[in-house]
Amino acid sequence: MKDIKRNDDDMLYNVQIYCENRDDIPDVIAKLSECDVDVQARTGAMFFEELAPAIIVTGANVLIAVIGGLFSYIQAKHSRTIHIKGTDGFQVTVPADTSPEELDRLIKLATERRADRLVLTESQSGYRSTKSGQEDSAGVGR
Numbered sequence: 001m002k003d004i005k006r007n008d009d010d011m012l013y014n015v016q017i018y019c020e021n022r023d024d025i026p027d028v029i030a031k032l033s034e035c036d037v038d039v040q041a042r043t044g045a046m047f048f049e050e051l052a053p054a055i056i057v058t059g060a061n062v063l064i065a066v067i068g069g070l071f072s073y074i075q076a077k078h079s080r081t082i083h084i085k086g087t088d089g090f091q092v093t094v095p096a097d098t099s100p101e102e103l104d105r106l107i108k109l110a111t112e113r114r115a116d117r118l119v120l121t122e123s124q125s126g127y128r129s130t131k132s133g134q135e136d137s138a139g140v141g142r
Contacts, residue, residue, distance in 0.1 A: 013062045016053035020121040025054050031073045035065040083119040084110045
């Protein structure tokens with residue numbers, strides 16, 4: 001993630017993280033606590049529900065830190081996938097075997113599109129559709 005430039009003038013920004021497997025939440029919180037961001041677990045979230053984030057992360061340049069932290073987590077788990085979403089219908093899927101170059105490109109794209117939701121799942125299926133229904137070969141909605 002060397003090519004991603006942080007903007008010093010970024011304001012605080014919130015990213016919501018949803019975990020399909022509730023057992024991932026403590027490990028994800030521990031991993032993200034290593035980053036320079038504020039991590040808050042949502043108490044009372046007992047099951048996977050896309051309307052109720054399990055974790056809310058706040059900070060400047062938070063999206064870069066969160067995607068990088070979650071990516072290193074899913075690489076260790078080998079069977080997890082990150083689905084990045086934005087309010088404008090933007091979606092992209094990041095599997096554990098994504099190359100560093102492709103990860104940099106996807107982080108840059110997610111940052112430009114101001115993505116604000118990350119869904120951690122155990123598979124790649126279920127989160128690849130986009131608002132327009134079109135995707136490129138990397139699963140990026142156009």
